[in-house]
Amino acid sequence: MFNKSIIIVDDDPDLINVYSEALKMSGYDVSSFTDPSLAYQHIKENTNRYSLVITGDKMPDRNGLFLGTKLLEINPKLNVIIMSDFGDLKCNYKFNLLKKRVSIFKLISAVNESISKSISHGDKI
Numbered sequence: 245m246f247n248k249s250i251i252i253v254d255d256d257p258d259l260i261n262v263y264s265e266a267l268k269m270s271g272y273d274v275s276s277f278t279d280p281s282l283a284y285q286h287i288k289e290n291t292n293r294y295s296l297v298i299t300g301d302k303m304p305d306r307n308g309l310f311l312g313t314k315l316l317e318i319n320p321k322l323n324v325i326i327m328s329d330f331g332d333l334k335c336n337y338k339f340n341l342l343k344k345r346v347s348i349f350k351l352i353s354a355v356n357e358s359i360s361k362s363i364s365h366g367d368k369i
Contacts, residue, residue, distance in 0.1 A: 249273040249293050250355065253283040253311065254300035254327065259345070263298070266348040267355065280311050291319050296358055298351075300344065301328040323358045 250272050252260050260276045267274045277283035280299070287294060299311050312324035327344040342354050 248295070248359070249275070250296045250298065251283060251287065251294050252276040252298045253280050254278065254298075256300070259300075262348070263351060266352060270352050270355075272355065284311060284314060287315055287322075288318055294319075294322065296323045296325065296355060298325045298327065298342075298355070301326050301341075325354055325358060 248271060250267060252263055252267075252274060253276070254260050255278050257278055260278065264274045264276050275286070275294075277286065283297075283299075287297070297312065297315055301307055301309065309326060312326060315322055315324065323340075325340050325342050327346070328341050329344050340354065340358065342351070346354075
């Protein structure tokens, strides 16, 4: 059984609500945080619960790259999508950049692709 648990971290609650609902309707278990420090603590306490983190790149307390890097120290099997105003760019296996305010269809496609990569690389997610 594959872990379809995702966490979304962004300081925009409206964006979180829209993306969370769309991902839930696609069969994912979604948790969300507007505070990256609280998200970090939650993931630290639930190390293997999530297979994917979607985070904004610019937030008041921490940026998405810093948060993603710290989360990978906790769980190296975690995949991270950073939503950025800079556009879509594949960084590496663990980090992908996705244009902020991307369409729901593109978000779901990116999430499915990220989870598929984990499965194809032999990660248990």
